[in-house]
Amino acid sequence: MLKRLLYICVIFACITLKVSAAAPLIDVNSLKTILKIENRVEREKKIVGYITNSLRLSPEFGLLATKKELNNTLSQLHVENAVAFEYFAESMYQRRLVHMDDAEVAMVKAIKFAGYNHDHYLVYSFLSHLAFIQTEEGNAIDAVTSYGLSKKETLKINDPHLQVQIDVNMSDVYYKNNFYSQSLFYLNQAELLNKKYGSDDVNVNKVIYYNKAENFFRMNKPDSLKVYHDKLLGIKGNIYKLHTYQKRTEYYLAILQYDFKSAINLIKKLQKDTLYQYIDQDQQNLADAYFNGGQPDSAITIINELLAQPLEINHPEIKYHLYKVLGQIAEAKKDHKTAAYNFKLSLEQAEDVVNRLTQVGNISSQIMIDEIEGSYMQKDESYKRERIWLMFAVLGAIFIIILIAMFYRSAKQKRHYEKLLFTAQKKELAFINSHEVRKHLSNIMGIIDVIKTSDNRQKEYELFEDHLFCSATSMDKAIKSISAKLDDHFPEATVSSPKFAPQLPVEEVTPVNETKAYKALKAS
Numbered sequence: 001m002l003k004r005l006l007y008i009c010v011i012f013a014c015i016t017l018k019v020s021a022a023a024p025l026i027d028v029n030s031l032k033t034i035l036k037i038e039n040r041v042e043r044e045k046k047i048v049g050y051i052t053n054s055l056r057l058s059p060e061f062g063l064l065a066t067k068k069e070l071n072n073t074l075s076q077l078h079v080e081n082a083v084a085f086e087y088f089a090e091s092m093y094q095r096r097l098v099h100m101d102d103a104e105v106a107m108v109k110a111i112k113f114a115g116y117n118h119d120h121y122l123v124y125s126f127l128s129h130l131a132f133i134q135t136e137e138g139n140a141i142d143a144v145t146s147y148g149l150s151k152k153e154t155l156k157i158n159d160p161h162l163q164v165q166i167d168v169n170m171s172d173v174y175y176k177n178n179f180y181s182q183s184l185f186y187l188n189q190a191e192l193l194n195k196k197y198g199s200d201d202v203n204v205n206k207v208i209y210y211n212k213a214e215n216f217f218r219m220n221k222p223d224s225l226k227v228y229h230d231k232l233l234g235i236k237g238n239i240y241k242l243h244t245y246q247k248r249t250e251y252y253l254a255i256l257q258y259d260f261k262s263a264i265n266l267i268k269k270l271q272k273d274t275l276y277q278y279i280d281q282d283q284q285n286l287a288d289a290y291f292n293g294g295q296p297d298s299a300i301t302i303i304n305e306l307l308a309q310p311l312e313i314n315h316p317e318i319k320y321h322l323y324k325v326l327g328q329i330a331e332a333k334k335d336h337k338t339a340a341y342n343f344k345l346s347l348e349q350a351e352d353v354v355n356r357l358t359q360v361g362n363i364s365s366q367i368m369i370d371e372i373e374g375s376y377m378q379k380d381e382s383y384k385r386e387r388i389w390l391m392f393a394v395l396g397a398i399f400i401i402i403l404i405a406m407f408y409r410s411a412k413q414k415r416h417y418e419k420l421l422f423t424a425q426k427k428e429l430a431f432i433n434s435h436e437v438r439k440h441l442s443n444i445m446g447i448i449d450v451i452k453t454s455d456n457r458q459k460e461y462e463l464f465e466d467h468l469f470c471s472a473t474s475m476d477k478a479i480k481s482i483s484a485k486l487d488d489h490f491p492e493a494t495v496s497s498p499k500f501a502p503q504l505p506v507e508e509v510t511p512v513n514e515t516k517a518y519k520a521l522k523a524s
Contacts, residue, residue, distance in 0.1 A: 028073055035077060041121045041157065047085060048125050055092045067093045084113035084122060091129065100137045107133060124153035124162060128169060138317060140177050147173065160197035161204075164190045168207055171215075176317060180215045187212050206235055210245040213252065222256035229253060244277045255285065260293030280306060284318065287325065296329040320349035425485070432482055440475035444468060 031050060037043040051070060058066040070089050074082045091106035107130040114122035131146035147170050154162040167190035174183035187208055194204045213228040229249040235242060247270055254263035267286045270276045283302055290299035303322045327342035447464045454460035 028077075031073060031077065035079065041159070044081075044119070044121050044125070047079065048088070048122075051085060051089050052092060055089065055096060060096070063093055063096055081114060081117055081119060081122060084110045084117075084119075084126070087113060088126060088129070091133070095133060095136075100133055103133050104130065104137075120153045120156045121162075124150050124157065127153065128166065131169060131173070135173055135176060138176075140173055143173050144170070160193050161201075164193045164197075164204055167193065168204070168211060171211055175211065175215055175218070178218070178317075180219050183215050184212065187215070202235060202237075203239060206232065206239060206242055206245065209235075210249065213245075213249045217249075217252040217256065220256060222253060225249065225252060225256060241277065243275045247273070247276055248282070251285070255289060255292075258292075260289045263289045264293060264295075280309070280318075284322070287322075291325055291329060296332065299325065300329060317349075320346050323349060429482060429485065432478060432485075437475055437478045437482070440471045440478065443471040444475065447471070 031047075034043060034046040034050060037046065054066055054070055055063065067089055071086045074085050074089075079085060087106050087110035091103045091110060094100075094103035094106060107126055111123055111126045111130065114126055127146050127150035131143045131150065134140075134143035134146060147166055151163065151166045151170075154166055167186045171183040171186035171190070174180070174186065190204070191208050194201055194208070209228045209231045213225050213232070216222075216224040216228065229246075229252070232242070232246050232249060247266070251263045251266040251270075254260075254266060264286065267282055267289065270282065271278055283306060287299045287302040287306070290296070290302065303326055307319065307322055323342045323346035327339045327346055330336075330339035330342055447468045451457050451460045451464065
């Protein structure tokens with residue numbers, strides 16, 4: 001009885017620990033920090049990554065609780081497009097459970113709600129994730145279509161980095177459908193864009209190098225594979241999946257160099273490597289290594305395990321290869337009936353693959369047409385903007401020329417009118433000088449001349465004193481009149497300013513002071 005009670009306590013403690021471990025670790029403060037980002041696209045990028053990582057890192061037994069807490073947090077914080085994000089979280093949750101159909105339905109709803117708000121980045125991001133799901137299902141047609149629609153959204157956003165991601169994802173679809181040259185084309189395009197606009201992003205390069213290595217592995221090109229394996233080894237740091245990519249390309253090299261024993265040992269070690277993300281593709285490669293390494297029974301065991309998996313993760317391209325290997329093994333064992341049966345199954349899968357590839361090719365052509373059309377539209381819009389700016393520049397230049405011409409004409413007219421005014425004033429002053437100043441000066445000089453030649457100067461002076469005084473006073477008034485006119489017309493004129501100091505056509509005259517003139521004549 002005591003042992004049973006102790007056993008029950010142990011079970012209860014384990015369940016309690018499991019429940020506590022299942023409690024989701026949602027960093028609400030981190031999400032609050034993300035929501036403070038002003039740039040909408042950057043903010044939404046962070047939210048998508050936050051949801052993805054929360055569900056990706058959560059243990060499977062805590063997935064449901066993590067999803068519920070995510071939805072509650074998004075609702076409580078009044079996140080913009082919260083409904084779209086909730087459907088996105090639902091899709092990622094279903095994807096973790098390998099319920100691909102449910103994941104696809106939820107992602108389509110997320111796209112729908114993001115489209116209502118004309119949120120091009122979210123539509124792009126959700127379409128890309130939808131294409132991931134469709135690729136995993138083996139539905140290459142829909143995947144290519146989704147990527148094509150997603151690429152149209154990147155053109156609207158005008159973000160080269162997003163275009164790089166789409167090119168990489170497109171290459172993955174073509175790779176999985178054995179279009180290796182087309183896959184490499186998109187990878188080369190992505191690499192060029194990354195170097196041009198992405199400042200040679202290490203994370204992007206990591207993915208590009210690995211995907212190129214995958215293509216060269218399938219194309220049986222060990223030298224090219226080694227180049228990109230070495231490039232992956234050259235990347236340092238704790239970067240997501242880098243260790244997995246380095247180790248996988250390492251055993252790829254061993255397979256292409258026909259060192260199947262080393263390849264088998266490497267793959268087996270990776271099964272126990274906690275840092276390595278072991279997937280069904282590694283099991284398939286292990287089966288191929290066993291088959292090519294002369295261990296067909298081990299290969300059969302692994303292949304049967306792979307064929308027993310659900311259709312969602314076991315699409316025709318994979319089954320075609322697996323049945324083909326089973327047929328080759330049976331043929332090598334002289335079991336022609338089993339070989340024929342497996343080859344027949346492989347052929348059925350191949351027919352499905354061919355039908356899909358034909359449609360993928362058609363869609364690919366349409367995507368290329370859409371890309372060319374989109375590029376043309378972008379260039380056309382760019383040319384329109386350039387034409388508008390050019391028109392503004394021409395109109396601005398014309399306006400400036402007109403203003404300069406107006407200022408020049410105004411200045412020229414001003415100088416002309418100043419010259420006319422100066423000429424008129426000069427004539428006026430000359431008239432005053434000749435008719436007023438010289439007349440009185442001539443009278444004064446005549447009187448003085450008479451006095452000087454007279455025998456009795458005293459008597460002559462007394463006789464002409466009033467006339468002399470009257471002429472001197474009149475001349476003084478005339479000179480003051482000239483000075484006043486100069487002050488009125490040239491208030492800023494100085495002696496050093498020749499422009500405003502016209503020369504009189506007569507000799508300079510000094511006003512006569514009555515007392516001094518009287519004393520001078522009396523003394524003489």
